Amino acid sequence: VVANLPKGKAPGQSGWTYEMIGAACEDPTAFTALNDLVNVLIPGQLPYIPDLLDCRLLSFAKPDGGVRPIAVGEVLTRLVSLCALAMEPALGPSLAPYQFAVGIPGGSEVVAHAVRTYLENDPSNVAVSVDFRNAFNACSRTEALTATAEMAPRLYNWLRYQYQQPTRLWVAGAPEGTPPLMSEEGVRQGDPAATAAFCMGLQRILLETVRRHPTALLFAIADDVTVCANGVAGVPVAQTLTQLAKDRLNLDVVPRKSTAFSYDGTAGAAAAAALGYQHAEDGIVCVGTPIGYDDYQAAYAARKVDAAQRAIHATLDLPLRKQERWVLLTQSQQLAIQHL
DSSP states (O other), X not given: OGGGOOSSOOOOTTOOOHHHHHHHTTSHHHHHHHHHHHHHHTTTOSOOOHHHHOEXXXXXXXXXXXXXXXXXXXXXXXXXXXXXXXXXXXHHHHHTTTBOSSSOTTHHHHHHHHHHHHHHHOTTEEEEEEOBTTHHHHSOHHXXXXXXXXHOHHHHHHHHHHHSSOEEEEETTOOTXXXXXXXXXXXXXXXXXXXXXXXXXXXXXXXXXXHHSTTOEEEEETXXXXXXXXXXXXXXXXXXXXXXXXXXXXXOBOGGGOEEEOSSHHHHHHHHHHHTOEEOSSEEEETTEEEEOHHHHHHHHHHHHHHHHHHHHHHHTSSSOHHHHHHHHHHHHHHHHHHO
């Protein structure tokens, strides 16, 4: 796991980075000590250490208004989560064919191609994209931990260690002496094991929805869920899904961000009206991929390219040394450029 740690990930409250852990592990004594620490943290055998679970809280403006809170945990806890997940290699495949966010290479592409193929197969087929409000921060920890104990028991003790009581969120940039906020619900979006726990909690809801609607087609990448059905047949499926998500996971749907689309505009409009969602007349964005008419896809791609260009120029215009701008450019923009 240490040999494959990603570069350029943000540090938590202590300032430690993956690169520091990698450098320390070049010393055999340090590597052995870290391995011992991981092996007592995964089964939750250490006393509760609040500093280990502190997070740096960042807030980013959403394009459509509001704030997106991101809690950046310690790289050590993320390392332990990666090691814990390595002990459960069958978890990702066990969540398919409904959830593709855990251990499925190219999961987003799988979902996008599946939805695209379904819509093109019959113009009256409808895709309903369900948007949950602040899903990772709002989800029920109890439900996520209960699902983990059932589906991936070797992850349970480590996740229980992290979430058995409220944790501290230190607001980045706040004046010195500002007390932390306390996180009492939800999971850390950047923690690999926490993402898996969220997906397992949602998986029980997806499975119950399919049990009640055996012909339902559901595709999820974490909290991004798409319901596929012919005509308005997807309406009761989406209603069951969102009600279960509310009752069990404490998730609220955002109607103005949830959409319905079909190449037969009548079918998409009817489904959107029945659910109170937006009717996407020209296409939808499914896990980052535009699906719909050619003009819609081209316009979406153009907007993404323009945004990437603005970000690149903003990075190059920062009052920093060339070497620092290069590091920022490669580590913050490279993946977006490769994707485009």
